[in-house]
Amino acid sequence: MKTLTINRPDDCHLHVRNGEILKTVLPHTARQFARAIIMPNLKPPVTTLAQALTYREEILQAVPGDMDFTPLMTLYLTSATTVDEIKTAAASNIIQAFKLYPAGATTNSDSGVADIKAIYPLLAALEHHDLPLLVHGEVADEACDIFDREKMFIDTYLADMVVNFPSLRIVVEHVTTTEAVQFVQNAGATIAATITPQHLLFNRNALLAGGIKPHYYCLPIIKRESHRLSLVAAATSGNPKFFLGTDSAPHQTSLKENACGCAGCYSAHAALELYAEAFDQAEALDKLEGFASFYGADFYRLPRNSGTVTLEKNAWTVPSIYGEADLSITPLKANDTLFWKLV
Ligand code: DOR
Numbered sequence: 001m002k003t004l005t006i007n008r009p010d011d012c013h014l015h016v017r018n019g020e021i022l023k024t025v026l027p028h029t030a031r032q033f034a035r036a037i038i039m040p041n042l043k044p045p046v047t048t049l050a051q052a053l054t055y056r057e058e059i060l061q062a063v064p065g066d067m068d069f070t071p072l073m074t075l076y077l078t079s080a081t082t083v084d085e086i087k088t089a090a091a092s093n094i095i096q097a098f099k100l101y102p103a104g105a106t107t108n109s110d111s112g113v114a115d116i117k118a119i120y121p122l123l124a125a126l127e128h129h130d131l132p133l134l135v136h137g138e139v140a141d142e143a144c145d146i147f148d149r150e151k152m153f154i155d156t157y158l159a160d161m162v163v164n165f166p167s168l169r170i171v172v173e174h175v176t177t178t179e180a181v182q183f184v185q186n187a188g189a190t191i192a193a194t195i196t197p198q199h200l201l202f203n204r205n206a207l208l209a210g211g212i213k214p215h216y217y218c219l220p221i222i223k224r225e226s227h228r229l230s231l232v233a234a235a236t237s238g239n240p241k242f243f244l245g246t247d248s249a250p251h252q253t254s255l256k257e258n259a260c261g262c263a264g265c266y267s268a269h270a271a272l273e274l275y276a277e278a279f280d281q282a283e284a285l286d287k288l289e290g291f292a293s294f295y296g297a298d299f300y301r302l303p304r305n306s307g308t309v310t311l312e313k314n315a316w317t318v319p320s321i322y323g324e325a326d327l328s329i330t331p332l333k334a335n336d337t338l339f340w341k342l343v
């Protein structure tokens with residue numbers, strides 16, 4: 001049987017929620033990844049070091065006893081964040097980064113930033129304290145076509161941020177377009193990007209052709225095939241600016257299969273297997289380890305993990321749901337075949 005052994009990977013963009021859902025989803029991540037960068041868009045958002053410490057404790061409680069997993073915490077940047085809070089966060093060794101959501105751009109982003117220029121003093125503080133800024137790179141402008149919102153964000157905000165804060169490390173999270181890939185490639189070494197499994201594996205036909213498929217709906221929305229091909233090329237290029245971040249975003253099935261279904265694909269159940277499939281299709285399995293296990297850690301200036309994980313080419317069927325009753329979650333590729341399996 002064909003197998004692939006790589007250094008233990010990190011998920012550099014993960015939503016695990018809190019409460020009951022956390023208990024369902026966290027073991028899926030912990031069995032594959034040594035660490036994950038945890039998104040702070042809870043209700044209410046995680047904006048202070050004290051909240052992050054409480055949340056971190058709750059996550060650690062959900063790690064099964066036989067697994068070794070470290071949550072890497074982030075704080076939610078708001079217009080009320082202070083320079084002092086950034087200083088405290090930087091000194092903590094707990095907070096790895098701040099996350100910028102444009103207000104209204106996505107799930108739980110109402111506390112996000114409406115006027116990005118107005119928070120430039122905060123970006124200066126992040127740059128000064130050498131804390132990375134993680135960006136949801138989409139404008140929330142209702143007049144902007146949903147398929148153009150990433151490009152509009154780059155042109156309107158990101159290009160200017162990069163010029164104004166040349167030493168600020170920025171991760172353009174979940175890039176979805178050729179334009180975003182080119183922007184990151186052409187920018188300096190301080191600018192990197194995460195790529196999700198769904199944006200590597202699917203184009204917008206998966207979401208919209210032959211019936212609307214809510215479990216393929218996420219933000220930024222899945223784009224046309226030419227963009228998918230650019231993402232695959234970037235992820236498999238060996239360029240350390242591009243690394244693994246699933247953006248696994250669990251929502252209970254009833255909130256996805258809904259007249260107004262919410263955004264987020266649940267991929268944590270099979271994250272590494274999904275990426276392996278994408279890399280295998282591109283005949284680039286030899287590039288998976290750098291993407292999954294080295295480049296993210298290097299960008300965050302964390303030590304690379306010790307230990308390994310092994311995948312084997314061995315087809316299996318993804319369950320239709322995970323979790324109990326009302327809180328059940330429909331995973332990406334539910335009832336479908338995956339060709340790689342974590343040993
Ligand atoms: O699809 C998404 N879901 N995109 C995001 O940016 C947020 C996430 C969530 O938290 O559900």
Ligand code: ZN
Binds near residue numbers: 013015039247
């Ligand atoms: Zn996310």
